[in-house]
């Protein structure tokens with residue numbers, strides 16, 4: 001994995017910038033990045049997934065494909081099974097029937113190659129920021145590459161606090177550390193479960209931009225669970241809208257990621273279309 005650091009995304013006046021608007025879309029735009037995305041990124045394919053918990057049939061034959069290098073947001077009403085689906089994609093839970101494949105390999109359990117970022121950063125409080133980021137390779141018995149760890153800390157904007165206690169981090173910084181820790185495993189796929197939902201709006205927007213840069217730079221495929229329509233439309237190349245249980249993917253909205261910025265007409269139109277679709281399946 002080759003990475004280079006990117007600056008934080010807040011403008012001088014404190015407003016988060018729109019990383020996908022034309023002015024800020026340089027990351028990943030050169031031919032080398034395009035090649036890397038084409039060769040390294042892994043597809044996610046979920047086929048005919050059924051999941052039952054006792055009396056609750058969450059899915060009944062759900063299909064989902066996420067293309068290599070794509071960000072696919074999973075959006076749906078509360079309780080429709082977004083987290084359950086992410087857990088199945090990550091191998092954290094088994095489907096009742098059906099199959100998940102990442103890069104054509106069956107997912108039969110958790111694996112560092114498919115990294116998960118949760119809403120709660122779940123940092124180890126007795127380790128420093130840097131030690132937290134190093135933990136994945138260490139748990140596999142590998143010596144972490146110090147250059148890679150340095151680059152990741154810089155990439156997520158934590159190079160100045162590498163030796164700090166995690167207790168001293170703000171919520172946004174802790175989530176940056178959690179993301180860097182997952183990236184230290186050099187995953188082919190990122191699976192994110194509402195990672196920014198507990199953050200204040202400005203921090204959330206900054207981290208959304210940083211995530212887009214990181215995904216572009218590293219060429220990973222990402223599935224991102226959210227109940228926030230703005231977040232789904234801003235981050236997603238596609239937004240998969242799930243219906244109430246037993247849930248399926250009711251509609252997939254393709255987002256025009258070339259022209260989007262948070263306040264332009266195309267974004268607002270896509271947001272409105274997504275809202276209508278969500279209402280149609282039973283928004284709560």
Ligand SMILES: Nc1ncnc2c1ncn2[C@@H]1O[C@H](COP(=O)(O)OP(=O)(O)OP(=O)(O)O)[C@@H](O)[C@H]1O
Nearest residue numbers: 053056058077078079080081082083084085227245
């Ligand atoms: N471990 C479990 N045991 C029993 N039922 C479960 C379990 N996990 C989830 N469920 C049920 O499965 C359904 C889907 O839950 P899930 O948390 O995946 O939905 P969600 O869309 O992520 O919800 P939210 O947006 O509120 O977080 C719910 O009815 C929930 O109660």
